[in-house]
Amino acid sequence: MTITKRNLIKVRRVPDLLVFATLSPIMFVLLFRYVFGGAIQLPSGITYAEFLLPGIFAQTVVFGSVLTGASLAEDQQKGLIDRFRSLPMSRAAVLVGRTLADVTMNIVTITVMMLTGLAVGWRIHTSVGEALLGVLLLLLFSFAISWVMAFVGLNVRTPEVVNNASFIVIFPLTFIANTFVPTDNFPAVLQTFSDWNPVSALVQACRELFGNTTPGLSTPDSWALQHPVAYVLLWVVLLLVVFMPLAVRSFQRVVSR
Incomplete structure (x- = not known):
């Protein structure tokens, strides 16, 4: 909790981190809602704003994990890890504190995104409990992805390399998905990838939990999108089981140099 507090104080002292973390998804909402929304045909019963916002939520938490x-x-790079090494503390504390701080930032970002969504026509049509479950699912997935990025950050030398390496993976995950458009017209290979993409399942789960679906909006036959909540939770468990120990081991290697 001390490391978490330290990271949140850093955000308070460098507010640009939070400002630009929220401005980017707001830009995506406005861009897709008003520039591309009119060209995307959806069945009656759902607006493009309601189709779009769950995708933007998922994209935002995935992109936000790069900060970890x-x-x-x-x-x-600045030698702070070496200072932590000299303290009587758990080796995992630095990583847990960092990932928890980023989850806290995601709560703020998602709140801002929801307010923006309400302004452009997005609405929740389910109960408060289901809506909160949708937010919790987003935060759980962001927590798991943060551990992947923590592993990457400990195995490269500069933040610039983290950004470049991460976006090579993140862009296909967020764009070859049902994030912004229905996948009916995707080529067969891309549609199969999209159907089993965990980001697609996260988006589908949020659409169902927020009530942003309609019977006319087709859902692929893949098990992943027929049971999106379960599929996302499986990915959360898998990523944590694999990357938490890998990240802690990488941290131990870094501090023992």
């Missing part, structure tokens, strides 16, 4: 890796790379 970049911050750890920066701490390593």
Whole structure:
């Protein structure tokens, strides 16, 4: 909790981090809602704003995880990790504190995104409990992805490398998905990838939990999108089981140099 507090104080002292983390998704909302929305045909019963916002939420938490890796790379570059090494503390504390701080930032970002969505026509049509479950699912997925980025950040030397390496993976995950458009017209290979893409399942789960679906909006036959909540939770468990120990081991290797 001390490391979490330290990272949140840093955000308060460098508010640009939070400002630009929220401005980017707001830009995506306005761009897709008003520039591309009119060209995308959806069945009656759902507006493009309601179709779009769950995708923007998912994209935002995935993109936000890059901050975890970049911050750890920066701490390593500036020698802060070496200072932590001299303290009587758990080796996992630096990583847990960093990922929890980023989850806290995602809560703020998602709140801003929801307010923006309400302004452009997005609405929640389910109960408060289902809506909160949708937010919780977004935060769980962001927490799991943050551990992947933590592993990356500890194995490169500069924040710039983290950004470049991460976006090579993140862009296909967020764009070859049902994030912004229905996948009916995707080529067969891309449609199969999209159907089993965990980001697609996260988006589908949020659409269902927020009530942003309609019977006319087709859902692929893949098990992943027929049971999106379960599929996302499986990915959360898998990523944490694999990357938490890998990240802690990488941290131990870094501090033992």
